[in-house]
Amino acid sequence: MLASLPEAIDAKSLNAWVEFVLKLQTTGEDARLILNFTEALMAQDVGDTVADAIAVEGNLYHSQWQDLRTRFEALSLNQSDQQWQLLLSDPRLEGIGFYLNELRKVARSKMPVELESLALELSVNGYHAWDQLYNKMAGELRADFEQDGKVSSLSMGQLATKMASPDRSIRQQAFEKMTQAWRTREDLAAMMLNSLGGFRLSLYGRRNWDSVIREPLVMCRMEEKTLDTMWKVVALETKRFQPYIDAKKKLLGIDKFRWYDEFAPCGSADRLYNFDEAGQFIIDNARTFSSDMADFFKMALEKRWVEAEDRPGKRAGAFCTRMGAFRETRVFMTYAGSYENLLTLAHELGHAYHGWVLKDKPHFAGIYPMNLAETASIFIETLVNDAALERTSDPQEKLMLLDQKLQRAYGMFTNLHCRYIFDRAFYDERANGAVSKDRLNELMVKAQKQAFGSLLDESGYHPLFWCSKLHFFISEIPLYNFPYTFGFLFAGGVYDRARKEGAEFADRYTALLAEAGSMTTEELAHKYLDVDLTQEDFWADAVNRALADVDEFVKMVNPSS
Template sequence: MSSHNTNTKGSGSEHITWDLESVFPGGSDSVEYEKFRADIKKDLESAKVEISQLPKRLSSANRHSWADFIVKMQEMMSRIRHAYGFAECLISQNVNDARGHQINGEMSFYLAEYQNLMVGVEAFAKAQTDEEWQKLLADEKLQDAEYYLNEMRRIARMKMLPEYESLATELAVNGYHAWNRLYDKVYGDLRVQFDEKGESRELSLGQLAIKMSSPDRAIRRQAFEKLEEAWNRVADWMAMVLNSQAGFRLTLYKRREWDSVLLEPILKSRMKEETLEAMWGAVCRGLPRLKEYIAAKKKLLGIDQFKWYDQVAPVGQVDRKISFAEAGDLIVERINTFSRKQAEFSRMALDRRWIEAEDRPGKAGGGYCTTLDMVKESRIFMTYGDTFTDLSTLAHELGHAYHQHLIRDNSPFAKAYPMTLAETASLFNELLIVDGALGSAEGDDEKLMMMDLKLRNALIKFCNLHARFIFDKSFYEERKTGIIGRTRLDELMVNAQKEAFGGMLEGDDAYHPLFWASKLHFYLTGTPFYNYPYTFGFLFATGVYNLARREGPEFAMKYEALLADTGRMSCEDLAMKHLGTDLTGDDFWNRAVNMALEDVDEFVKLAG
């Protein structure tokens, strides 16, 4: 076939590599990069001396010294982020870059040093009177970081004495977080024998995960059974891991006198518990509509019971191959219908080679967008394979890049947005793209595929992630009374799935009891309850997109202002200020849920 190939461009992503040379020439051997890191090291050392010499109590005489020190800490954060981001680029473009890995390790050490210094700043903040603290924040240099600094002080005051907190942080490295690393190790080592086309092959769990979205149900079922079987082998150990890390957290909370297990995640995501309740309430009200979608999808798949392994089964299809260049043009064109400014930015990112998309061996998996603070640029990493999903990923990452672009001049502390808002611009772009594609879809098959992509996404965000949330909540409550055995964990998990899916999963074998073991998110000690932020981000972006569609290009300015403020206020204040909506109420969420499910009728019709 290749001799008749008339496509002169060749494979769609060939030679689409990014420009790192303009940042630091010479890759991991760069002399400039080395100097940059050496300066960070030196300045961290001197900051350590400086903070120990600063007066412990604020007064008019020393206020400016503290303000200067905090500014210096912010600059340090930018520099570390810049150097760290670059290291990340190096090792993802070539997983065998040994020097790059070494630099990456060096950077994590600097980051820890930096965090230690910030513990000192927290202790200082906690010790000041409200009046003195406010006077410090009135300093012009700190104004943009006001929210961050107040939040830091507020949380520090909810914690134990600084010396206890720092002991806990140090012990966590080899205790609490070690459980997370052990989990990662087990996950990485597990293998299964997979039978396909008369052959038996050994697969990693990552490879197995891909089989879960096979159009062939027998393959999906086998993948699911092999997954359960693999985790069953180690389930007793994993129960120990989960119990231990939860025990660590609960002890810490008890010492801090924190009653709710949700407090830490809620603080991290800068939102109120009422908002979370309002969001899940709206999700539950959307379940009947989702059931209509599942009923239609069952017809398309030719199955009579919907099981766990049918969640991401594909329907419909797109035969068209889309080259990288075409994808870029399509994305820019589509974004241009909403915002010329954003379209021009995206074109610039493509033209100036901010994107590494080539499909070649030796690259890391996955995709991300990282910001290089000191040059105020972003870099996107992905592997482009000519499919619609790849196009969508490219649009997603370009959304992140635009978000980073809009906050590039914020003070460094005002760039730190919570995970709940991190996906606003990326998912907004995805919606823009899939809606555009739906509008120009050729034939019912392509339309079905696009709609299914959207609705499948809603199913995961509404049910799958809700099940994880319900499990986490009930598990942590019960864990307060003692160790939870493996059988009980299975039971809690099945109950959570029954509740969250509201009867959509059918039959006794429809559930995934060992989901508490197979899903790495339950083990992320750095981010407890890393489930609802996905649902929040999805619905928030959907809600924002809904307004964009209603108000048209006029909304673009509001959208930009909203994104620029994501590191400066709570989720509720952000929504109130820029959208005039109250996130603790039902309205915004109801509308977002309805919009996420707006294609159900059309999907049901086409499926029939």
Template sequence: MQTAYNPTWDLDVIFPGGSNSEAFHTYVQNIRKEVTALEAQIDAYTPARGVENNQELADIISQLEATSKKMREAGAFVSCLSAQDVKDEKANLLVGERSALKAEMDGVRTNFKQKLAALDEETWEALLRSRELSELSFVLNEYRQQAKEQLSVKEEVLINDLEVDGYHAWNQMYGTIVGKMEVELEEDGEVKSYSVGQASNKLSNPDRNVRKTVAEKLDEAWSEQADLFGQTLNHLGGFRLQKYKHRGWDSVLKEPLAINRMQKETLDAMWTAITNNKQHFVKYLNKKAEMLGLEKLSMYDIGAPISKSVKTYSYTEGADFIVENFRDFSPQMADFAKMAFEKRWIEAEDRAGKRPGGFCTSFPDSEQTRIFMTYSGTSSNIATLAHELGHAYHQHVMNDVNGLNQGYAMNVAETASTFAEMIVADASVNNAQDKEEKRALLEDKVKRSVAFFMNIHARFLFEQRFYDERKKGMVSVDRLNELMVDAQKEAYNDALGEYDPNFWSSKLHFHITGVPFYNFPYTFGYLFSLGIYAHAKEKGGSFEDDYIALLRDTGSMKVEDLAQKHLDVDLTKPDFWENAIALCVSDVEEFLSL
């Protein structure tokens, strides 16, 4: 019999001692020295000296790559420490230290980009043709373009410095408050305290009275902090808008589209295709309401199981299921997942004091990854675990790619993760023991489509409208609640009986400062991965190498070019999106027929 996997991660193999790690302290000190040296190296570089000096530029780029990897390594470690124990005060101090160091490095990178922008076109083209720099032509061209659209070096460095205690501080404030929030729930005649993450897991309880009570308690908890979260959202939004104004950027979508390397036409084509197909998912929502004996679902009913008996799986059972089904598509991905479980790269223990949610973070210098989540044994938890392993595998196949070409955007990052999740979801349906189990697992798949097409759409609509109003001044908590409910009603085609006005405060994504509009890339990744999944089933055994090749290109191509090269499709046209959504619609139809 196989030994059970340990659901706690091993961070000591990277830096022993947690937030007191001397090795980590030394590592950060060395990064500081490297950043200072790199700054001097870039300052001394004179672009006007031209092509004959391309070795000097190649040396700068080589050092930039090495230091960037170490920055990511240190940042990942701090993320893990602050997530595993929200009461670790030293870890919280390290979060501030990381932000300051990142601002310094961002300033150095800004200076470097401006140096590239100063090169004349002829010299630039010749440099990109050189042996040392040709493989980095995409990202270097991107740097050069970014510099042309920004303010002067001095102004951009000042913005970076002010972001530490301004912009990013609001995000940290939000995280600190959420980490201390607790919800009291009565269980078996006794009152117990839960973190908001643990309490949220109970919204999938088959008993509607339990879900309603949990939803009300969570609503109370978020409402109590709404004034504070209204401040965090307004101020980080205000900071972002001021930065855009001074750079002369007229659209709040300019930055997120550039970060995700995609065109506005692609985004519009995707949302149009989704809006045109929402009626199928409304049918599903209505049917589910009928099955649960309700006139209309409330927000807290969407995640409810349709079966009274919810099957749960031990952590080891969930892990084995993932590895086994990855193997059918990609033996290399299965071997990687098995190694991640064996080497304890995953923090999945269900305990208080952890941050809510899940993530995967990369340690590029150690060529390792770490996954964070809270596993309570549901099929949804297994899907989340597979999702995060998809992220981890994406980084794994890029370990030997130049570090500057590893900077893939969130939309394609979500493609790899959703593809992995889809493999497991499909396998669960196919392995169902009876009609009731198949129906429940199929419904789990449809729920995911509803999340990407309706819930994420509501977030996107809310965020657009929030920024429209924020340009005119501070937006009150009452108005934020109204905007949230209006967005939910539109996104769900008004198919629900009760909405969640506090969703803007309870969703971490609205308060993230690293990536604005932390929503539409999820839907893009979901639908793009459906296209890859269909391609995989068509190709069969020869798929694995094609998939790895696609993943390795994600950091050095625009998504439209990536899709054209590897799938031979045009993302700016609705056809691709319509075809991907059709696969989801067929799940709805099969569910309704059952």
């Protein structure tokens, strides 16, 4: 398909170039569709070997497509700005100029095409293989856990759920068993992390990329100054969680707040919601802001785009996926009736709405970066949660709802920040050679001291967090931590605007979502929120909003004071 493309763009070859770009777009969307569709099939039946086999084929198509894109990038560099402009001015490519310009700009900072193509091919069995190996190792790791006089062998995922137990001895045991299990794999994990990091740094070195932060920033379409400003404000204000942590300590009857106390539940909600009730609650509350969003939720539920049945053989977790040229979305989850499930349903429907808003856009204009990917989901989740807060008269339920909000914010400010600090420190040292497991533990504790400050007790650190958190081993996305905190604070800013301006903001909100794949993050924020993300004001507001419930939570725990 590339061989027949004339080398230079001119009036005569323009049509062939436009057609090539359009074909690149449709084949890219189709390759994605195969992967998304097979993933959905495997999620709803983990034993679906046919889908598994098709996914392998799909992966092959996708890597062939990536190679084609790389070769197209090289061709784009051979064109003068004028020739390139001629291509972009063709009306058939309307809406995807940003994507094409970005592709050409990034290509300029890469190695020559043959080397990039080689690196891409070698990364399948090198780079990404470390990621897969880690996942296999983590998935097979087990620990004996004792509860009610019975010993059972639990996976790391099962131990993690025990860490949300109201009983501290269970949380503590889960944490200790998890740590013991990871101690037996510490050497291997250190080797994997060093190899993965080493591969990354070699590649960046060959491309003359000076910092490990460059690639994730390109992926997020954002400036370093935005990131630095965000962390600066977060670091400064994290200590304001202290009254919340103190109140939580009082409520839990503990004097030292440790790593395994973070997810200890406060308050309670006995109430269960059946699926139809939950859907209706989400629709009704969405309607207070946007009838377009509410109508979409109604349609998605009526058309059964949500696979939520509680039955064996399904994968854990929840996700929303887009169905390529069909321009529909599908949500996967397991709905068992808890309030948490209701929020998950709202969250995933939010993603689905974002996909819906993009349905008339060309595929290349609909690819939004990961730091904006949670905007629509967190938006509706927050809206629904606030509605539930307003409605409840049960103090225990109210306490639980407030704690859920604060717990999430606390994690974004501390847990995610410590991952970022650790990653930066690790890559600084990795540049000079392999980093020993003991040093990795040291770096992790140092990062936790810095990120948590006095919120976490000296006896409560988690030195092996770098082993147990899979995000450190994701090869596709380096430094996959700051996009969470960014997304959380950004979505909060959007939500705040909606609270202030009400339904009048609904059209702008939809337009913001629709253009999330067509400009940089800073441009999007400027255009639709009229804010400058490189300045502290936006982040200071966002942080205040995230901390807004601390007072009320503290008051509920200490009613007399």
